[in-house]
Structure formats: C-alpha cells, structure tokens
Amino acid sequence: MVSIRQSKQITSLEEFRRRVPNEETALRLLEAMVWQNGRFCPRCGGAETRSIRGPRPGLYECCACRRQFRATTRTPLHGTKLPIRRWLEAIYLTLMSSKGVSSVVLARQIGIDQASAWKIAHAIRLLMRPPAEEHLTGTVEIDTVAVAGDPKKRNIRRYGPVGKHIYNPPGRGSEAPTTLVAIEKTQANVTTSTRAGRVRVAAIDSLSAAHIGPILSGMVDSGTVLHSDDDTAFRKLGASFSGHETVVHSDQEFARGDVHINTVEGFNSTIRRAYLGVWHYWSEEHGQRYMEELAFRAGQREVVRKTRKVRGKVKMRSISEPRPVLDQMRELFAHAVGREMRRTETWSVIEIDRSTPAAQVTTRRGSSLKQQKADDHIPF
Ligand SMILES: [Zn+2]
Structure with missing residues (x-):
C-alpha cells in the first residue's frame, strides 16, 4: 500500500507507475486522499460506514442513510468507467507539467481517446479550484x-x-x-x-x-x-x-x-x-477552469535553499521547484467531495455543486429507487 508520506521519493512517471502498480493500490491511494480524516458518507456526511464485501472493491454503505458509495462518489470522478490508475496518471502528468497538457497529448500518453482526456482534464481542473472560504493573506x-x-x-x-x-x-x-x-x-x-x-x-x-x-x-x-x-x-x-x-x-x-x-x-x-x-x-x-489550473500549479511550488560549489567555495542559493507530487495530490483531493461534473448532451461539461449534502438526504430519501439510480448514472 502506498503511504502518502513517502512522497519525496516519487520523481518520475515510471517511479509513480511502479509505486501504484495495479488498480487496487490506486483505489487505496485515492481513498486515503479523499478521506484524509476518516471515511464519511458523501451524501449525508455520516461517519458511520461499513465495507461491502463483493466482487466490486472499494464499495461502502452508510449506516445512517443506507446508501452505497465509493471514494469517487460525488467528486469530479463520480461514475467514471475508467480505471482509477489512469486518473492518477493523468493527474501526475498535469501536476508535473510546466504549463499544462492538452487533451490530445494527455490522450496519447495515458492511452484513452481525446474526448475522455478532455473531460478528465476538466475534472482535474475542478479539483484544483480553491475552497471559496479560503482567502489570501499577508x-x-x-x-x-x-x-x-x-x-x-x-x-x-x-x-x-x-x-x-x-x-x-x-x-x-x-x-x-x-x-x-x-x-x-x-x-x-x-x-x-x-x-x-x-x-x-x-x-x-x-x-x-x-x-x-x-x-x-x-x-x-x-x-x-x-x-x-x-x-x-x-x-x-x-x-x-x-x-x-x-x-x-x-x-x-x-x-x-x-x-x-x-x-x-x-x-x-x-x-x-x-x-x-x-x-x-x-x-x-471553460476559461475560468483553465486559469484555475495554472493558479493551482503556481501555488504548488516551494523555494528551497540549496548549496552549490563555485570555484571551490560553497554558496547558498534559492531554487523554486514543485512540491512533492503526492503532497500536491493530497491537497487536490482535500475538497473533492461535493464537486461533480457531468457531460452535457452537446459533449460539453457542466459542474454540479452539492456543497450541502445534508439538505439532499431528505429529498432523496423520498424519491424512488429508479430515480436515484438515474441520478447516479453518468455517461462518461
Ligand atoms: Zn449517508
């Protein structure tokens, strides 16, 4: 299992793929990043949940609202049919790029079609949006x-x-x-x-x-x-x-x-x-999301004091470099729950804001099971 503390050691995509060798590891890593303070129900916020044994790993049930969920539920990854590992690779490439990755290139690098890559890229941008209550200081x-x-x-x-x-x-x-x-x-x-x-x-x-x-x-x-x-x-x-x-x-x-x-x-x-x-x-x-991606990446750098030798003398200099990639991912998924993105009929995307999960429960409980299922279905 990948611990999110081992972050400093991942320095290349090859290393990342070695650390996250299969879908199970990718899922555990995603769960650790989405539920950083313990697992909770994305619909009602309840902390009492239980794991459901079965052929589909990573499935849980809420003891309060009795509904099933995964780490992707009600996040920009909601209802994805792609492996979580692909998502994490796309995120790695996006975070490690200097000015972003186009959907055409992203599709080539992780082996999916351009339309899916375009949606993945927008979902990643939605994850990058800073929480509204967080203000700049200093x-x-x-x-x-x-x-x-x-x-x-x-x-x-x-x-x-x-x-x-x-x-x-x-x-x-x-x-x-x-x-x-x-x-x-x-x-x-x-x-x-x-x-x-x-x-x-x-x-x-x-x-x-x-x-x-x-x-x-x-x-x-x-x-x-x-x-x-x-x-x-x-x-x-x-x-x-x-x-x-x-x-x-x-x-x-x-x-x-x-x-x-x-x-x-x-x-x-x-x-x-x-x-x-x-x-x-x-x-x-979609312009706002593109710029939010650039803003997120710019904020994910750190100035580090490093030494170097100049004509036999050791000198200090400041270097700006990206933070360890898993630290960035942790920050990326910290506010993932409550942000959803769906395809529209015209192959564009729309954001669904569900920042008040508690209010949803009463209405959803009353709705029929068929309606709930339709609500959960996303054509990717
Ligand atoms: Zn619940």
Whole structure:
C-alpha cells in the first residue's frame, strides 16, 4: 500500500507507475486522499460506514442513510468507467507539467481517446479550484490580464507602428475576456523551504471598482496589504484593505523596495504562454477552469535553499521547484467531495455543486429507487 508520506521519493512517471502498480493500490491511494480524516458518507456526511464485501472493491454503505458509495462518489470522478490508475496518471502528468497538457497529448500518453482526456482534464481542473472560504493573506499583488484578442489601441510611442514585429500585448479596451489575478507575495531571503504564495483568478466583466470590489473581497482577506499598479479601480479599492502600495508604470517605476507587481506579471505571462503554446484556445465558458489550473500549479511550488560549489567555495542559493507530487495530490483531493461534473448532451461539461449534502438526504430519501439510480448514472 502506498503511504502518502513517502512522497519525496516519487520523481518520475515510471517511479509513480511502479509505486501504484495495479488498480487496487490506486483505489487505496485515492481513498486515503479523499478521506484524509476518516471515511464519511458523501451524501449525508455520516461517519458511520461499513465495507461491502463483493466482487466490486472499494464499495461502502452508510449506516445512517443506507446508501452505497465509493471514494469517487460525488467528486469530479463520480461514475467514471475508467480505471482509477489512469486518473492518477493523468493527474501526475498535469501536476508535473510546466504549463499544462492538452487533451490530445494527455490522450496519447495515458492511452484513452481525446474526448475522455478532455473531460478528465476538466475534472482535474475542478479539483484544483480553491475552497471559496479560503482567502489570501499577508502581502498580495493584484493585476488584471486579458488573454487573447487584439488590443483596442496601439501605443505607437512604446510599441512602434502597425506591421512591425513588436510585441503588443492585448489589454485594456480589447474584446478579450479579462481576468483579475491576486498572488500572495513569497517572502524573500528564506532560510528553509518556503511555499510559494497562493494564487487566485476570477473572470471579470468590467474594470470598474464597483464590479471588481466584491470579487476581490471574495479572494483576499481585508487584513492584507495590496500591491498594484496605479489603476483607478485599484486606487479606490485599496482603502478597504489594511494597506495599499502602488507602482506607477507610466513613470517607468517598476519596483520601489519590495513594492512591485512582478510576481503577478510573471504569472500573467504564464497564462499567455499556456494559452498560446498548450491549449491554443479556450472558450469563455471553460476559461475560468483553465486559469484555475495554472493558479493551482503556481501555488504548488516551494523555494528551497540549496548549496552549490563555485570555484571551490560553497554558496547558498534559492531554487523554486514543485512540491512533492503526492503532497500536491493530497491537497487536490482535500475538497473533492461535493464537486461533480457531468457531460452535457452537446459533449460539453457542466459542474454540479452539492456543497450541502445534508439538505439532499431528505429529498432523496423520498424519491424512488429508479430515480436515484438515474441520478447516479453518468455517461462518461
Ligand atoms: Zn449517508
């Protein structure tokens, strides 16, 4: 059985496949990650459950509501017909990639068809969504980014006339959907390993303070110090937080001590590169999930102090590297129950939010068995 404490030792897909050699091990690993504080019923939350012996391993029954469940029930893996091992391999590849894996490549690597890989990838992205009640703290850099689309106006003084091959980022005023990005600043000069700051993203319809305000409050704790550019909306919103520092890019000011928005701008660049280089396109309908994947991965890095020899002298340097993969998976599945995803008739996917399992029980108990079965059936 794979213990989730042995995480540091898995460094390659080959090693991962050796550690999780069969479906039984994969199932036990999944159970350990979904039920980190003990097994519970995904429908009523009851902790009293019993194992059902039979040909299908991993099946349990709730002693309170009498309904059967598995580790996948009411998670984005709900009703999957694919082996759990495939899922874990897909998750491994997604977590270990730098900017994501396209469904075409994922399908090739784990040996499934592209349509299934596309759905798996979206299910993984749904797992990556941070819990709504978790807010960023400390010092937080905020910025907006528009992915895809052409800029409305071209700044000739800065970027040159049209037709010259000079990078001209899509931005304010363009038709492209805009995203609000917030990142916790990672402390500089770390002594031991330090987690990278968490990242939050949200699609926004307008750049006005009235629109951004509530979205920002949903992502960032009011006790934080904000760092941003001198955007009018950010200037207005800064007053409702503990502190607010700005850098004025139009005055060629990019950093003032540790006041800067370089971390968030680095992340914005990752979004653009992933969009262009990995996925090429995403619809507005699913865009939020793609960006949540990038945000999750960015937050799964740690800065580690390592030594190296330079001309015979031992020197220390800080290196940013991904956290051990099983630690990442543990975090990924911590809030899996209550998030479901189904195929729609048009081969798209929709999310089903069942964040209130207790309320479901009364209605479901009254419904007929046939209806319950229909509810549990998912065409994958
Ligand atoms: Zn139950």
